[in-house]
Amino acid sequence: MRIARFSIDGNVAFGAVEGEGTVDSGDLVLDIIKGIPYADFELSGVKVPLNKVRLLPPVLPSKIVAVGRNYAEHAAELGHSVVDEAGRPEAPLTFFKPSTSVIGPGDAIAYPAFSSDLHHEAELAVVIGRMCREVPPERVKDVIFGYTAANDVTARDVQQREKQWARAKGFDTSCPLGPWVETELDPADLTLQCTVNGEQRQLGRTSDMIRPVADLIAHISEAMTLLPGDVILTGTPAGVGPLNVGDEVAVTIEGIGTLTNKVIKRG
Known part of the structure; x- marks a missing residue:
């Protein structure tokens, strides 16, 4: 599974990347994750086109x-x-x-x-x-x-x-x-x-x-x-x-x- 971190309308979320293509191809969508992905999580079923969001660094590491x-x-x-x-x-x-x-x-x-x-x-x-x-x-x-x-x-x-x-x-x-x-x-x-x-x-x-x-x-x-x-x-x-x-x-x-x-x- 591909997990992306992104912002949309001022909100930051994680989403599962669905589809085939590149970041700019317009062929990918994000299924928004409920919560954070490190523990057990659920997909919300709410989907947004990847080219309509701003991709962020996929993680914010402590180090x-x-x-x-x-x-x-x-x-x-x-x-x-x-x-x-x-x-x-x-x-x-x-x-x-x-x-x-x-x-x-x-x-x-x-x-x-x-x-x-x-x-x-x-x-x-x-x-x-x-x-x-x-x-x-x-x-x-x-x-x-x-x-x-x-x-x-x-x-x-x-x-x-x-x-x-x-x-x-x-x-x-x-x-x-x-x-x-x-x-x-x-x-x-x-x-x-x-x-x-x-x-x-x-x-x-x-x-x-x-x-x-x-x-x-x-x-x-x-x-x-x-x-x-x-x-x-x-x-x-x-x-x-x-x-x-x-x-x-x-x-x-x-x-x-x-x-x-x-x-x-x-x-």
């Missing part, structure tokens, strides 16, 4: 936990290794993006004034569905609500010159999510693509992850409690590159859909 260097080719293109001197895999590299970085489909990415080298990073995002801690890998599927597309927008020059990544990856509008959450999906081997102005920049498969989703959530939940709506970003494949003011960047993930955002000058 976004991101994983770096989870695709070997991407680590290599930035000059990093994913193994230690003994040839053993490094521990997952994790960092936070704040909730204030989240925007939804169609929202603008505001180019930060403190950077001159903004990059796209297309990623599969995992949405947590229940409060959990110390989840073993074999139980991870029980705590997942679903999956959505993400763009870990990065001020690459700031990332390279500052020891911590808080400003480089946590500025306002640096975490587009959407267009909805797909609750019935196997994340093991999905095509992941990023285009800029229609030109392909990134193309990879989730099967190329160094650590799969179950291992990542087990690792992260060893350290912290995850709450419903929290988001785990699982890393980006090779091909990251620059974004400029006026660009349209789109992240497409097999089985989910396409997340599209334009880059504007920060006012």
Whole structure:
């Protein structure tokens, strides 16, 4: 099931997406959900055309936990290794993006004034569905609500010159999510693509992850409690590159859909 969060006439609601097509095709409708989707819910039967509402970020996470260097080719293109001197895999590299970085489909990415080298990073995002801690890998599927597309927008020059990544990856509008959450999906081997102005920049498969989703959530939940709506970003494949003011960047993930955002000058 595809679950979208949207606003209409000043009200915010969740709805189940019905039909086949893209966000702008006019072929999709929303069946409004009674309550919130993390617990048992009912469909109201009240339906609205998706192109008549404003899609919002599909979740409002208390935190976004991101994983770096989870695709070997991407680590290599930035000059990093994913193994230690003994040839053993490094521990997952994790960092936070704040909730204030989240925007939804169609929202603008505001180019930060403190950077001159903004990059796209297309990623599969995992949405947590229940409060959990110390989840073993074999139980991870029980705590997942679903999956959505993400763009870990990065001020690459700031990332390279500052020891911590808080400003480089946590500025306002640096975490587009959407267009909805797909609750019935196997994340093991999905095509992941990023285009800029229609030109392909990134193309990879989730099967190329160094650590799969179950291992990542087990690792992260060893350290912290995850709450419903929290988001785990699982890393980006090779091909990251620059974004400029006026660009349209789109992240497409097999089985989910396409997340599209334009880059504007920060006012």
